[in-house]
Amino acid sequence: MIKHHPKFELLQSYVNGDLPASLAIGISIHADMCTDCQHTIAQLTEQVAEHSFEEATVRLDDLDSNSFTSYSEEADEEDFFESMISNITFSDDADVITEALQREVIFRDKTYQLPTALSRIELGKAANIGKLSRSRLQLDEDEIHSSLLHINPGGGVPAHTHKGFELTVLLDGSFTDSRGEYNKGDFILLDGTFTHNPISQNGCLCYTVANDALHFTQGINKLLNPIGSFIY
Amino acid sequence: MVVEQTKLPTGVSHAKSNSMNENIDHTQLSEWLNQVADKRCKNAFTHLFKFFAPKIQRIARSKFPNEAQSHEVVQETMSNVWRKAHLFDANKGAATTWVYTVMRNVTFDLLRKVKSNREDNLSDDIWPIAEGSVTEEQVYEDHLESNQLLRVIEALPEAQQQVVKGFYLMEMSQEQLANHLNLPLGTIKSRLRLALAKLKVQLGEEHD
Ligand SMILES: [Zn+2]
Numbered sequence: 001m002i003k004h005h006p007k008f009e010l011l012q013s014y015v016n017g018d019l020p021a022s023l024a025i026g027i028s029i030h031a032d033m034c035t036d037c038q039h040t041i042a043q044l045t046e047q048v049a050e051h052s053f054e055e056a057t058v059r060l061d062d063l064d065s066n067s068f069t070s071y072s073e074e075a076d077e078e079d080f081f082e083s084m085i086s087n088i089t090f091s092d093d094a095d096v097i098t099e100a101l102q103r104e105v106i107f108r109d110k111t112y113q114l115p116t117a118l119s120r121i122e123l124g125k126a127a128n129i130g131k132l133s134r135s136r137l138q139l140d141e142d143e144i145h146s147s148l149l150h151i152n153p154g155g156g157v158p159a160h161t162h163k164g165f166e167l168t169v170l171l172d173g174s175f176t177d178s179r180g181e182y183n184k185g186d187f188i189l190l191d192g193t194f195t196h197n198p199i200s201q202n203g204c205l206c207y208t209v210a211n212d213a214l215h216f217t218q219g220i221n222k223l224l225n226p227i228g229s230f231i232y
Numbered sequence: 233m234v235v236e237q238t239k240l241p242t243g244v245s246h247a248k249s250n251s252m253n254e255n256i257d258h259t260q261l262s263e264w265l266n267q268v269a270d271k272r273c274k275n276a277f278t279h280l281f282k283f284f285a286p287k288i289q290r291i292a293r294s295k296f297p298n299e300a301q302s303h304e305v306v307q308e309t310m311s312n313v314w315r316k317a318h319l320f321d322a323n324k325g326a327a328t329t330w331v332y333t334v335m336r337n338v339t340f341d342l343l344r345k346v347k348s349n350r351e352d353n354l355s356d357d358i359w360p361i362a363e364g365s366v367t368e369e370q371v372y373e374d375h376l377e378s379n380q381l382l383r384v385i386e387a388l389p390e391a392q393q394q395v396v397k398g399f400y401l402m403e404m405s406q407e408q409l410a411n412h413l414n415l416p417l418g419t420i421k422s423r424l425r426l427a428l429a430k431l432k433v434q435l436g437e438e439h440d
Contacts, residue, residue: 049332
């Protein structure tokens, strides 16, 4: 059972297309598995669409009269749109629907089917430390890093905190931390104030997004700090 | 044509709200979309264009700094409407919702191209614009096919993979690829040729 969902405001930004790709992907993955959020997203999309297109009817002839200084420029704009219409309709060809690629990944001999949102994103080579494997997604979003993180049965991420945020979406399996158990489909967004120590009894695969290297906080684990940037 | 320029107040969106009935004629919009889908009707498309294009342009103008980019959003969105109208299903939602989705996706991909310099066009994977129009069984078979294809592609040398994936999976043109990978066009062409030859052999072998 999915217990952790994106906040309403986050779903709203998702629908508006305002989130960075990494977070939009996280929500898309969650919504794939969560009918509640699917429903909210559908409703929000309908509302924002209605709102976008109901605004006072601006006719083609009125377009941008404030930004046009002369009548001839406005006429140019009209011509421009007319030629756009004929360009677009020049060919009668329609697009053929291609099924989204279903892509599989293998971590430590176990095969997982990736969600559609991840089907075309380049994956870096998996790097392994102990029971952890991480493969970076090539999204090129500067300080925001997205990865697939695999934890072998019995493994865990040492207690750590973030200066930024940390998103985990469980693609498969489950893990626990001091707050409870998380299962497939759960969408867990933590800010920098929270320290946790996830352990996975039976192993799991997560989609993770973080905007800062994690920082280990406990005893001997502090020695691990150089690998903080490795994991997330 | 009116020579005297209609002076629209700056707050366009609010100014007209009391003088015009803003209810959108959803039935009419759906009908036009269906005519575009079924009959490739240019007249219906022109109606859709006149309804949506100015609004799309205004929305895009608020997200992009320059006019060329907002034109690109209009061009891309409306050309997707023309080419993908058959994916619209009036039973699943309003025409406005569907066109909004197309516009939002185009905008997202273009913003990503501007900001991160990535032309990976992820939007349709993140927000699908067509859903479940094929039966379960076909889906399953398709998956097997593309899985197999992807495995074969991934067995190619890295340099050829890039070109094949860009060309076939991301539908980039050879020129775009040359630009993107910073390679001469001739190199792209020869890599593609080599890769195709290998794919044919591989796929042929797997089918036998
Ligand atoms: Zn949910």
